[in-house]
Amino acid sequence: MIAVDFETYYSRAHTVSDHGPWAYAHHPDTDIYMVSVRGEGMDYVGDAAAFNWPTLAGKDLVSHNAAFDATVYQAGVTRKMFPAFTPRSWSCSADLAAYCGLPRALADATEAAFGEKVSKLMRNWMSGKRWADAVAKGKDKELLAYARRDSELCLKLWTEHAPLWPAHERRLSAHTRALIWRGVNIDTDGLKAGMDTLRAAKDAAAQGIPWAAGGEAVLSLAVLRNYCRTVGVPAPASMAKDSEECVQWEDQYSEQFPFIRAIRDYRRVNMLLRKFEGIERRVREDGTMPVNLKYWGAHTGRWSGDAGVNLQNLPRGEMYGANLRPLLRPTPGKVFVIVDLSQIEPRVLSWLADDMGMLSALRAGMPLYEAHARATMGWTGGKLKDQNPDLYRLAKARVLGLGYGCGAGKFKSVAQAMAGLVLGEDECDKVVRAWRRTNPDITAYWRALDHQLAGASTRRNDFLYALPSGREMRWTRPGPDPEDPHRMIAGTVKNGPRSGTWGGKLCENVVQAVARDVFADALLRLEAAGLPVIWHVHDEVIIEVDTASGAEALAETIRILSTPPEWATHLPLAAEGSVENAYTK
DNA sequence: AGGATTAGCGCC
DNA sequence: AAAGGGCGCTAATCCT
Numbered sequence: 154m155i156a157v158d159f160e161t162y163y164s165r166a167h168t169v170s171d172h173g174p175w176a177y178a179h180h181p182d183t184d185i186y187m188v189s190v191r192g193e194g195m196d197y198v199g200d201a202a203a204f205n206w207p208t209l210a211g212k213d214l215v216s217h218n219a220a221f222d223a224t225v226y227q228a229g230v231t232r233k234m235f236p237a238f239t240p241r242s243w244s245c246s247a248d249l250a251a252y253c254g255l256p257r258a259l260a261d262a263t264e265a266a267f268g269e270k271v272s273k274l275m276r277n278w279m280s281g282k283r284w285a286d287a288v289a290k291g292k293d294k295e296l297l298a299y300a301r302r303d304s305e306l307c308l309k310l311w312t313e314h315a316p317l318w319p320a321h322e323r324r325l326s327a328h329t330r331a332l333i334w335r336g337v338n339i340d341t342d343g344l345k346a347g348m349d350t351l352r353a354a355k356d357a358a359a360q361g362i363p364w365a366a367g368g369e370a371v372l373s374l375a376v377l378r379n380y381c382r383t384v385g386v387p388a389p390a391s392m393a394k395d396s397e398e399c400v401q402w403e404d405q406y407s408e409q410f411p412f413i414r415a416i417r418d419y420r421r422v423n424m425l426l427r428k429f430e431g432i433e434r435r436v437r438e439d440g441t442m443p444v445n446l447k448y449w450g451a452h453t454g455r456w457s458g459d460a461g462v463n464l465q466n467l468p469r470g471e472m473y474g475a476n477l478r479p480l481l482r483p484t485p486g487k488v489f490v491i492v493d494l495s496q497i498e499p500r501v502l503s504w505l506a507d508d509m510g511m512l513s514a515l516r517a518g519m520p521l522y523e524a525h526a527r528a529t530m531g532w533t534g535g536k537l538k539d540q541n542p543d544l545y546r547l548a549k550a551r552v553l554g555l556g557y558g559c560g561a562g563k564f565k566s567v568a569q570a571m572a573g574l575v576l577g578e579d580e581c582d583k584v585v586r587a588w589r590r591t592n593p594d595i596t597a598y599w600r601a602l603d604h605q606l607a608g609a610s611t612r613r614n615d616f617l618y619a620l621p622s623g624r625e626m627r628w629t630r631p632g633p634d635p636e637d638p639h640r641m642i643a644g645t646v647k648n649g650p651r652s653g654t655w656g657g658k659l660c661e662n663v664v665q666a667v668a669r670d671v672f673a674d675a676l677l678r679l680e681a682a683g684l685p686v687i688w689h690v691h692d693e694v695i696i697e698v699d700t701a702s703g704a705e706a707l708a709e710t711i712r713i714l715s716t717p718p719e720w721a722t723h724l725p726l727a728a729e730g731s732v733e734n735a736y737t738k
Numbered sequence: 739a740g741g742a743t744t745a746g747c748g749c750c
Numbered sequence: 751a752a753a754g755g756g757c758g759c760t761a762a763t764c765c766t
Contacts, residue, residue, distance in 0.1 A: 165740085372761060374745080393746060417746095424747065424760060431759085451756050455750090463758045466749035498750090559754040567754070639751080653753070661755040665750095691750045691756090743764070750756080 154315075155195055155209065156246075156308035157216050159225045160187035160300050164281035173435040173460050174221050175334075175443045178228035185229050186284040187296070189304035198301040200284075202234045210238040217259045217307045219245035220330050246310045248326040251449035253314050254627050254647050263306045265647040266314065271306065275299040319624075325673055328680060329448040329456065336441035337464075337687050337695075340480040340735075344433055347475035351426040354473040358422055361415030372420055386410060392417070422473045429477065431462045441484075444688040452645035453666040454624075454673070455691060465690045469738060481736040488703040490684075491737070492710045492730030493693035494675075496521045497668045499552050502660070504724045505621075505667065506598040515725040522548040529591035546572040547584075555588045556664070558599055558657020599656030606631050606641060606659060616643060618663060621720050622670040626663065628654060668692065671726070674718035684710060695736065703732040 162184035163169070169177045177183055188201040193212070197204055216222035223243050229235040250262040260271050275295055279287065287296045359365040369376050374392060381388035389402040407413040435442045444464060450457020458465045467477050483489050499521055503511040514524035526532035526548040538545045547568075554567035561581040568574040568581070576584070589596050602618075609616035610631040618626045629644035630651060643654040672692055679686055679694065684706060687695045694714070698706040707730060714728035 370762060372746090374762085391745075420746070420761085421748090427760065428748090447758095450758090453756065455756065457757050458749095459758080461759080463749085466747085466758070468748060472748095493750095554754070557754040558752085560752065563754060640753080655753060657752090657754060665756060693750085739766105741764105741766085743762100745762080746760090748757105748759090 154213050154215055154308065154311055155190060155192035156304040157214050157222055158189045158300060158304040158307060159185060159201060159222050161185050161225060162283055170461050173443060173445065174224050175437065176435055178224045179231065184283050185225055185234060187300050189300040191304040192308050198297050201229065206235050207238050209240055211241050213242045214240045215244045215246050215307060215311045217246045219243050220333050244323065245326055246307045248448045249314055249318050250310060252318055252322055256646055256649065259303060259306055262310060266310060271302065321677060324677055326448045328676065329446050332444045332446055332686065332688055334443060335687065336437065336443045338440055338482050338484045339432060339436050339442050340482050341436055341440065343480045344429055347480065348426065348429045350474040351422055351429060354422045355419065355426055358415045358419035362412050362419060372416065377416065425468065425472055425475065428462065435462060446688060453662055454669045455665065464688055478737055479735040483697050483734065486700060487697050488700050489733045489736060490696040490698060490703060490706045490710050490730065491693065491733055492714055492728050494672060494714055495727040495729055497671065497692045498664050499556060500725060501667045502556050502595060502664045505664065506594040508594040512725060522552055525552050546574055550574055551584065551588055555585060556595055557661035561585050599660050602659040603656035606654065610641065620667055620670060622718065623720065626666055671718060671721060675714045678713050679710065682709060682713060707732050
């Protein structure tokens with residue numbers, strides 16, 4: 154294994170996060186001035202263009218953030234700095250670190266793994282400077298040593314931890330990089346039109362905010378409070394959209410004071426506009442945008458968004474006259490096949506908690522929310538969704554909201570957000586009590602997790618929990634909360650912060666992790682079946698195929714996603730989807 | 739001044 | 751006894 158680490162020019166105004174890694178690496182200002190290559194007898198640090206690249210042909214390479222280093226290398230080839238060569242593999246030690254429960258950043262990962270604290274001062278000093286500046290200031294030796302040390306740490310991290318990283322997870326990490334480079338086609342005309350609409354909406358919102366023209370921070374809560382005082386209106390403690398107090402405040406005063414609505418409009422429209430702009434900056438010459446997903450972005454193993462544009466939280470419909478999702482389109486002559494795992498988390502929860510009643514209903518093909526209503530809400534009629542839509546929505550809210558221990562207060566907002574239900578305080582309390590009484594398998598599962606956490610805490614061990622896939626989840630340093638010894642805290646990353654942890658929360662983490670493993674297993678089978686995944690969002694895949702094979706690909710994708718992994722043969726899964734000419738939902 | 743944190747908001 | 755969770759990004763603010 155050979156570690157490869159590039160050093161490239163950056164400054165305050167020229168960063169990876171502004172452009173995204175691809176555009177940054179290919180930008181003419183990005184001077185690729187140094188590379189460090191270590192391992193298998195190689196120990197090179199110096200001018201990247203002077204390195205004998207073909208010696209790496211057929212070799213196994215590793216970089217810390219391989220998506221970045223491999224992109225920089227590609228940019229160097231495009232700019233005729235380097236000759237093209239093909240390594241056998243190019244792995245990512247940052248992905249490995251994340252899998253192992255270490256922090257992602259190299260300095261933090263090595264500190265957590267080896268207790269070695271390394272300084273990033275040299276790297277910071279290089280902000281806005283090039284190789285010639287380092288030479289002129291007599292810092293060249295230090296810079297070379299810094300780059301050499303980083304590749305050494307990357308190699309050490311790999312050598313000591315890679316044996317813990319299973320082959321299927323390595324394939325998922327590599328698959329994620331393939332998605333990044335493959336990218337998604339963007340309707341750039343639609344993007345521009347949307348931005349015009351949003352800019353107009355933003356200007357309109359700013360017109361309605363009295364202090365906006367004066368140059369004061371438009372969204373500042375402090376400025377808002379001041380203004381409220383001058384016009385004699387009370388000010389809310391928070392402007393959060395789901396804060397009860399704030400909702401009432403808005404209801405009461407927004408007629409009389411239009412600036413109240415304008416603040417919220419301004420914030421939301423501006424965030425959406427920034428998202429459009431971020432996508433526009435990342436579109437490549439061929440009209441595609443790299444799909445920046447981060448392997449193991451969450452400690453549950455889920456992927457997260459990355460690199461400036463998060464494809465996992467695109468708005469689902471039109472906002473302020475602009476609709477972003479449909480601007481992600483198949484390349485001409487192709488279609489999207491979009492399929493998701495139906496109610497994957499409640500299915501996994503029933504399976505983990507051995508809720509036999511629910512499991513047999515699901516195996517018989519009954520819709521999940523209806524099965525819940527029959528088992529615990531007294532429904533004895535026919536198809537619930539058609540015959541009693543209100544009860545169906547309540548069943549959905551109960552299933553999605555109550556499986557992880559939330560109380561009445563939280564359920565109130567969960568029910569509204571997930572099922573559009575407006576329930577009273579007392580009603581929520583009753584629902585929570587009744588749900589817990591009639592779902593003893595799940596509440597027993599919370600208690601079992603609570604008990605195991607307490608056991609690990611007593612033994613002063615990390616809390617380890619074996620998942621059905623064979624991987625082990627880890628919560629670090631469990632123990633009583635110093636501020637409230639009746640509560641427990643634990644961490645999710647080695648050396649990371651600890652936070653409140655109890656059975657319901659552990660249950661949620663485990664369910665999310667198992668659902669992720671189910672989905673990840675299907676991703677590899679999709680790729681093996683030759684179905685090219687363009688990107689994915691937790692339980693949803695977007696595949697691009699020739700228009701003519703859309704229907705066939707849809708059936709095959711649904712079949713693959715509905716088939717459980719080998720380690721979960723009795724988990725009842727379902728998947729649904731459609732063939733589309735743009736991203737939707 | 740620049741990095742870190744918080745508040746708010748989008749999604750699953 | 752009670753307690754939903756997981757993310758990333760922008761703007762504002764805090765902190766060094």
